[in-house]
């Protein structure tokens with residue numbers, strides 16, 4: 001699978017299919033594996049561009065991680081692969097935080113936004129301090145501490161135990177430098193609430209009904225603040241929508257993308 005060389009590292013990416021370009025950006029501290037089912041289900045209809053965020057998965061360059069840099073990496077990747085059309089940016093959780101930056105920094109490259117299990121608020125000072133403390137611990141103790149803290153919040157009550165085991169192992173295996181850098185980048189991220197009324201591209205908000213990290217109430221509020229946005233609350237899912245309810249997620253996303261093509 002290809003890598004795009006950056007001045008300070010290399011970005012792993014995958015490209016599937018043809019048609020309307022759709023960028024799938026995973027959450028914290030995940031990888032392109034989040035989109036495995038999405039890729040199988042939707043690459044026959046659209047061009048799916050799947051980067052791994054700097055420092056996570058197979059991408060390097062952790063030390064320069066910020067939300068702005070994550071967004072610029074996506075823009076640089078589009079240039080690298082010669083994709084000159086504007087894209088649909090699908091961002092899950094931390095990928096959604098990146099999507100807000102992408103809107104602010106690269107509006108001209110954006111056809112539409114899909115905000116999956118995410119929200120626009122910055123960290124509270126306490127939350128930011130906790131993230132910085134966790135970042136230091138991760139560098140000493142490894143990513144397992146993040147997996148242990150996140151697992152009880154990530155999945156809805158119906159998720160299969162094997163799915164939980166699989167993701168516990170994946171998160172525990174995430175590169176500690178990238179996990180620490182992402183924690184600091186999230187702690188430092190901008191308030192995107194004032195951005196919401198400025199969003200002038202078609203937007204879909206997707207959330208799992210049992211999401212305990214970015215709740216349906218947060219999604220309803222975000223949806224209400226974005227002009228003309230569409231809201232899909234997916235039953236039987238927690239925060240990990242693309243792997244917990246892949247079919248329902250793909251159907252809702254597909255419906256939104258078809259609407260764009262027909263617009």
Ligand code: MLT
Pocket residue numbers: 026027028029092093094095186213
């Ligand atoms: C994510 O899923 O990307 C994170 O849980 C987001 C966060 O910690 O704010």
